[in-house]
Amino acid sequence: xxxxxxxxxxxxxxxxxxxxxxxxxxxxxxxxxxxxxxxxxxxxxxxxxxxxxxxxxxxxxxxxxxxxxxxxxxxxxxxxxxxxxxxxxxxxxxxxxxxxxxxxxxxxxxxxxxxxxxxxxxxxxxxxxxxxxxxxxxxxxxxxxxxxxxxxxxxxxxxxxxxxxxxxxxxxxxxxxxxxxxxxxxxxxxxxxxxxxxxxxxxxxxxxxxxxxxxxxxxxxxxxxxxxxxxxx
Amino acid sequence: xxxxxxxxxxxxxxxxxxxxxxxxxxxxxxxxxxxxxxxxxxxxxxxxxxxxxxxxxxxxxxxxxxxxxxxxxxxxxxxxxxxxxxxxxxxxxxxxxxxxxxxxxxxxxxxxxxxxxxxxxxxxxxxxxxxxxxxxxxxxxxxxxxxxxxxxxxxxxxxxxxxxxxxxxxxxxxxxxxxxxxxxxxxxxxxxxxxxxxxxxxxxxxxxxxxxxxxxxxxxxxxxxxxxxxxxx
Numbered sequence: 243x244x245x246x247x248x249x250x251x252x253x254x255x256x257x258x259x260x261x262x263x264x265x266x267x268x269x270x271x272x273x274x275x276x277x278x279x280x281x282x283x284x285x286x287x288x289x290x291x292x293x294x295x296x297x298x299x300x301x302x303x304x305x306x307x308x309x310x311x312x313x314x315x316x317x318x319x320x321x322x323x324x325x326x327x328x329x330x331x332x333x334x335x336x337x338x339x340x341x342x343x344x345x346x347x348x349x350x351x352x353x354x355x356x357x358x359x360x361x362x363x364x365x366x367x368x369x370x371x372x373x374x375x376x377x378x379x380x381x382x383x384x385x386x387x388x389x390x391x392x393x394x395x396x397x398x399x400x401x402x403x404x405x406x407x408x409x410x411x412x413x414x415x416x417x418x419x420x421x422x423x424x425x426x427x428x429x430x431x432x433x434x435x436x437x438x439x440x441x442x443x444x445x446x447x448x449x450x451x452x453x454x455x456x457x458x459x460x461x462x463x464x465x466x467x468x469x470x471x472x473x474x475x
Numbered sequence: 476x477x478x479x480x481x482x483x484x485x486x487x488x489x490x491x492x493x494x495x496x497x498x499x500x501x502x503x504x505x506x507x508x509x510x511x512x513x514x515x516x517x518x519x520x521x522x523x524x525x526x527x528x529x530x531x532x533x534x535x536x537x538x539x540x541x542x543x544x545x546x547x548x549x550x551x552x553x554x555x556x557x558x559x560x561x562x563x564x565x566x567x568x569x570x571x572x573x574x575x576x577x578x579x580x581x582x583x584x585x586x587x588x589x590x591x592x593x594x595x596x597x598x599x600x601x602x603x604x605x606x607x608x609x610x611x612x613x614x615x616x617x618x619x620x621x622x623x624x625x626x627x628x629x630x631x632x633x634x635x636x637x638x639x640x641x642x643x644x645x646x647x648x649x650x651x652x653x654x655x656x657x658x659x660x661x662x663x664x665x666x667x668x669x670x671x672x673x674x675x676x677x678x679x680x681x682x683x684x685x686x687x688x689x690x691x692x693x694x695x696x697x698x699x700x701x702x703x704x705x706x707x708x
Contacts, residue, residue, distance in 0.1 A: 251605075258496035261486070261601065265495060315708055344608040345615045345622075353612065354707035364609035366601045368494065372484075375577040376597035379586065382578045386629055388637055389578075391622040404621055407640065474587035475548055 244360045245273075245329040248336045249343035249353060251367015252289045256443035259368045260293065267365065268293040271336035273328050275301035275321070277348055285462075286338035301325065301335070305348065318348075322355035329360040342369040346393070346414065371412040374439040374464050377449055381474060382466065383410040394419035394465075402426045410468050416440075417461035424452065427467070436467040477593045478506075478562040481569045482576035482586060484600015485522040489676035492601045493526065500598065501526040504569035506561050508534035508554070510581055518695075519571035534558065534568070538581065551581075555588035562593040575602040579626070579647065604645040607672040607697050610682055614707060615699065616643040627652035627698075635659045643701050649673075650694035657685065660700070669700045 250267055253259035260268075268274070268290050276284045284302065287294075303321040306313065325335050343349035343364050353362055371391060375382045383389040390408035392401065393415045405411055405426060413423055416438075427433040436452035440463035448456065452465055483500055486492035493501075501507070501523050509517045517535065520527075536554040539546065558568050576582035576597050586595055604624060608615045616622040623641035625634065626648045638644055638659060646656055649671075660666040669685035673696035681689065685698055 253494070254599075256496070258499070259494045259599065261492045261494055262498060263489070263491035266491070342605045342608075342615075344613070345605060346617060347614075350614045350617050350707050353614075357612070362612055364612060366487075366492065366605040366609040368599045368601065369605055372575045372578060372599040372602055375575075376599040379590070379595055379597055380577070381580075381583045381586075382575075383624070384579060384583050386626055388626075388629075389624040391616070391624070393619055393621075395619055396621075474583045 243332055245331070245333040245335060247325065247329060247356055247360045247362045248334065249339055249349040249362065249364040250336055251339050251342045251365055252286050253368035254341055254370050254373035254443045255289055255441060257289055257292050259373070259443060260290065261365065261367065264365050264367065265293045267336055268338070269295050271295065271334070272298050273301060273333055273335045274298045274338065275303055275325055275335055276338040277305040278302040280306055284338070286340045289340065290338050299328075301328070318351045318355060322352055325352065326356060326359055329356070339367065342367040345369045370414065370442060370462070370464055371466070373442040374412070374466055377439050377442045377447060378437050378466060380437055380466055381468065382412065384474060394423050398422050398426060402429065405432070405467070406430055408469075411466070413465040413467070415461055416459045416463040416465065420455060420459045420463070423465060424455075427452065432467060432469070435469065436465050438465055439463060476565055478564070478566040478568060480558065480562060480589055480593045480595045481567065482572055482582040482595065482597040483569055484572050484575045484598055485519050486601035487574055487603050487606035487676050488522055488674060490522055490525050492606070492676060493523065494598065494600065497598050497600065498526045500569055501571070502528050504528065504567070505531050506534060506566055506568040507531045507571065508536055508558055508568055509571040510538040511535040513539055517571070519573045522573065523571050532561075534561070551584040551588060555585055558585065559589060559592055562589070572600065575600040578602045603647065603675060603695070603697055604699070606675040607645070607699055610672050610675040610680060611670050611699060613670055613699055614701065615645065617707060627656050631655050631659060635662065638665070638700070639663055641702075644699070646698040646700070648694055649692045649696040649698065653688060653692045653696070656698060657688075660685065665700060665702070668702065669698050671698055672696060
């Protein structure tokens, strides 16, 4: 019988923000897969490390960041083939996913390659907008507000039009796009209402008004913006 | 010394989706507050019930659903006054919040009333869009997509314009607004791509294509809609 594939969200960084379900699945996993960057580092494995059982079979999935779509697809193909072999042998595989597996997560591409081959269960995780809002103590959205989540990697004109049309906004994946985002928010007269969070819930978390955000913001930073008057009566 | 106020997300329903941090805080809480409806029921307390310690002081906060803004404000004022008394006495208070406290959460209004009086810590929870996506096994958003989250309580023309302009969409708080939403999606030619989830992760969870959604959908149901072609390569 084919094994089962688990996509398990490990949350934003603080290991105490794993769910009970995620922690239990990771503890008893015999096959554990996760993305690793060019340096062999895995943020998801780092977050989950305290819960990993004794000597599971670990399946690091190399995922280069600065390559084109063809190479990315090939990397997912290889990962799916490797995981598929374990599933075919009848064993379950737990894939560790930063944040939530289905919210800008690479698990989406593994699932697309394996859903016809095995049963899949996704365990949701705390996503970075919720972690960022909690770190700031600032609401994401309330009542009849619309929340728009968008990546800062979008072209400048698209970013500007979408933010102009939105109520509450979360802009993710800042990194080098922070300069572009600040320009957009300055032009819209909204920079003063925007809050910056980098690596929410990690020991090196940084929180600032956007106007004081550091120039070296990492990819794992985001901005939360409310257009309301800041009162929540 | 003033006590500390904790806004603790208990997630969408499955108690195993509490975070380790939430479970630990609830276990050792001596004062536990939560919203209750007209029938004295609390969804958040139900979710957290297995983690509640021995005889904490429980502070149910009556929150009628069908009243105007003035009465709602008065209810939050009374709740904040009651919680404030405990904080002033030097004791911590844990407020149980369905889903995530700062994502359409009533904790927003308690926090607004108490932030000048006590230290506040928010513990993020699994929000219903992530739980719904996991239940469906369907991505929320990927790559450069924008995710728009909006309540079905919006006026029909606003709902239609926002969905028309969006990439990926989550429509929350369906209930009796489901009929309106179906009309909007039919008009936009998008009904066939929409998926319905009610009470994600509860034992009575229901999952359907929107075209087969039940007529008696609860308030705690949502629709996930992707405009892509459904392939995730």
